[in-house]
Amino acid sequence: MLEKQLHRARVVSSVAATLISLACGTNYVYSAWAPQFADRLHLTTTQSNLIGLAGNLGMYSMGVPIGLFVDHRGPRPAVIVGSLLLGMGYFPFRAAYDNSSGSVALLCFFSYLTGLGGCMAFAASVKTSALNWPHHRGTATAFPLAAFGLSAFFFSVCGSIFFPGNTSSFLMLLAIGTFSLTFVGFFFLRVYPHAHTHTNASYNAVPSGAGLSDSQQLRRASSEEAKPIRNGHSPFQDAEPGTSLAAQTSSTPDVGGPVDFSTPSRGAGHADLEAGYTPSPTATVVDEPEDADETSSLVSKSSSMPGDVLVQSSVDMDRSHRVDIRGWRLLCNLEFWQMFAIMGILAGIGLMTINNIGHNVNALWKHYDDSVDEAFIVQRQQVHVSILSIGSFAGRLLSGVGSDFLVKNLKASRVWCLVLASFIFCIAQICAINIVNPHLLGLVSGLSGLGYGFLFGVFPSIVAETFGIHGLSQNWGFMTLSPVISGNIFNLFYGTVFDNHSIEGTHGEYSCPDGLMCYRDAYFVTLTACGIGLVVTLYTIRHQYLERLKEEGKGTAED
Numbered sequence: 001m002l003e004k005q006l007h008r009a010r011v012v013s014s015v016a017a018t019l020i021s022l023a024c025g026t027n028y029v030y031s032a033w034a035p036q037f038a039d040r041l042h043l044t045t046t047q048s049n050l051i052g053l054a055g056n057l058g059m060y061s062m063g064v065p066i067g068l069f070v071d072h073r074g075p076r077p078a079v080i081v082g083s084l085l086l087g088m089g090y091f092p093f094r095a096a097y098d099n100s101s102g103s104v105a106l107l108c109f110f111s112y113l114t115g116l117g118g119c120m121a122f123a124a125s126v127k128t129s130a131l132n133w134p135h136h137r138g139t140a141t142a143f144p145l146a147a148f149g150l151s152a153f154f155f156s157v158c159g160s161i162f163f164p165g166n167t168s169s170f171l172m173l174l175a176i177g178t179f180s181l182t183f184v185g186f187f188f189l190r191v192y193p194h195a196h197t198h199t200n201a202s203y204n205a206v207p208s209g210a211g212l213s214d215s216q217q218l219r220r221a222s223s224e225e226a227k228p229i230r231n232g233h234s235p236f237q238d239a240e241p242g243t244s245l246a247a248q249t250s251s252t253p254d255v256g257g258p259v260d261f262s263t264p265s266r267g268a269g270h271a272d273l274e275a276g277y278t279p280s281p282t283a284t285v286v287d288e289p290e291d292a293d294e295t296s297s298l299v300s301k302s303s304s305m306p307g308d309v310l311v312q313s314s315v316d317m318d319r320s321h322r323v324d325i326r327g328w329r330l331l332c333n334l335e336f337w338q339m340f341a342i343m344g345i346l347a348g349i350g351l352m353t354i355n356n357i358g359h360n361v362n363a364l365w366k367h368y369d370d371s372v373d374e375a376f377i378v379q380r381q382q383v384h385v386s387i388l389s390i391g392s393f394a395g396r397l398l399s400g401v402g403s404d405f406l407v408k409n410l411k412a413s414r415v416w417c418l419v420l421a422s423f424i425f426c427i428a429q430i431c432a433i434n435i436v437n438p439h440l441l442g443l444v445s446g447l448s449g450l451g452y453g454f455l456f457g458v459f460p461s462i463v464a465e466t467f468g469i470h471g472l473s474q475n476w477g478f479m480t481l482s483p484v485i486s487g488n489i490f491n492l493f494y495g496t497v498f499d500n501h502s503i504e505g506t507h508g509e510y511s512c513p514d515g516l517m518c519y520r521d522a523y524f525v526t527l528t529a530c531g532i533g534l535v536v537t538l539y540t541i542r543h544q545y546l547e548r549l550k551e552e553g554k555g556t557a558e559d
Contacts, residue, residue: 058115395453
């Protein structure tokens with residue numbers, strides 16, 4: 001009976017996590033209202049892009065500290081703080097639009113708050129889902145990840161249905177909607193324990209002498225030392241797989257973009273039990289309390305020696321569990337800078353279109369048919385934001401399935417998915433350079449979203465396999481700094497190109513009458529960047545292949 005109640009409570013918590021995530025990806029809906037906002041406040045395209053970039057900065061730059069905050073304080077405080085930041089960020093935009101005035105610096109600050117709030121709430125929702133369903137972590141985290149990707153689509157559709165052509169009301173929808181979804185979800189988002197149904201004790205690796213390896217030393221958690229019931233928690237609390245009981249200190253990966261936890265890190269005890277391992281008579285068994293709660297990390301801390309294999313089981317014998325590269329060793333690693341460059345180039349290309357598809361729509365439609373009104377333009381912008389969102393969602397799903405197929409069936413590297421992402425981005429840039437008819441602009445938004453989804457759907461798994469799963473939180477946090485740099489460069493260049501073709505109206509508003517020429521030069525630069533990204537990706541595949549051959553050769557020689 002208790003387990004059924006806990007199962008029901010975990011389902012409710014997962015629904016809450018999904019709804020919270022739905023409010024966290026609203027930075028990607030910026031293009032749906034940015035052009036009208038810029039016109040109302042007489043902002044240039046460059047100034048408009050600065051405001052959008054501030055939101056991206058809030059989303060991508062704070063991954064590591066937010067992960068540490070969620071690990072140490074639990075998911076719920078991050079949700080309530082994120083809720084307040086989202087509300088505090090979007091309400092001033094509505095006020096500035098209605099008053100037709102606002103400081104660009106202040107607007108950048110409020111945009112940063114929206115990104116930071118979304119980042120905090122999203123990290124909390126993903127961690128809660130992972131902790132509540134330790135044996136179905138991939139499926140559990142897929143829901144908030146998918147909701148994050150569809151956030152722009154959800155709000156764009158709501159805006160086009162309930163407030164067609166009304167930017168002021170749409171900004172109010174963003175302010176109330178993001179705050180309400182996260183605030184209400186806070187009351188249902190909880191981490192629930194797991195009752196022991198088959199055994200009264202779980203075994204975990206513990207360092208010991210006597211010549212035995214870590215994987216042969218076991219410790220048993222005594223039920224007497226388990227935590228008492230509090231806040232509805234059962235005393236039969238199961239250790240969260242992938243969490244070291246000795247030191248649960250690693251941080252939660254965050255994304256932006258967002259992280260795939262479909263490859264869980266297994267704790268020693270659970271790996272042995274699930275593999276049918278029977279404790280050896282010579283194994284040391286030590287009673288020790290087992291405590292996994294809201295402050296448990298998603299991945300285990302590495303053992304004292306880098307590269308130690310924690311469990312001699314097929315579950316943990318893949319490369320991601322054998323290597324542990326982080327900190328200064330990461331920064332001195334050539335493969336990190338290769339990955340950093342690929343992420344920066346491809347994510348920056350995607351962010352330029354994501355942040356500026358509204359300007360593309362505006363320029364093409366006004367040049368193609370000068371009789372269209374503002375409400376029609378707004379509706380078309382929301383359609384393209386929705387297309388981007390759906391494309392990103394599809395790319396995340398396809399890259400996950402596709403990368404698993406590459407590794408398991410073709411014995412190939414997951415990095416080939418990045419080659420495909422590069423090709424998709426190349427086609428998108430070519431379309432953007434040549435499309436004059438705005439009816440065909442969906443090719444640009446759709447392909448850009450698909451490539452962006454492919455990139456972020458597979459990249460966390462690549463980082464885990466290359467540098468080890470134990471330092472994934474820190475390493476992914478460093479990796480997501482790359483789009484902050486490249487996104488700034490590409491977006492500011494787009495704004496400069498657009499402004500060079502813009503003219504100032506009688507009321508101080510800026511508009512570009514040149515259609516495709518308003519932004520075409522920016523896409524020539526990103527097309528060149530795509531080519532560079534493709535070359536770097538192919539070089540990385542070759543470099544990794546040679547490095548793995550060396551590792552296999554060393555392993556054979558040692559045997």
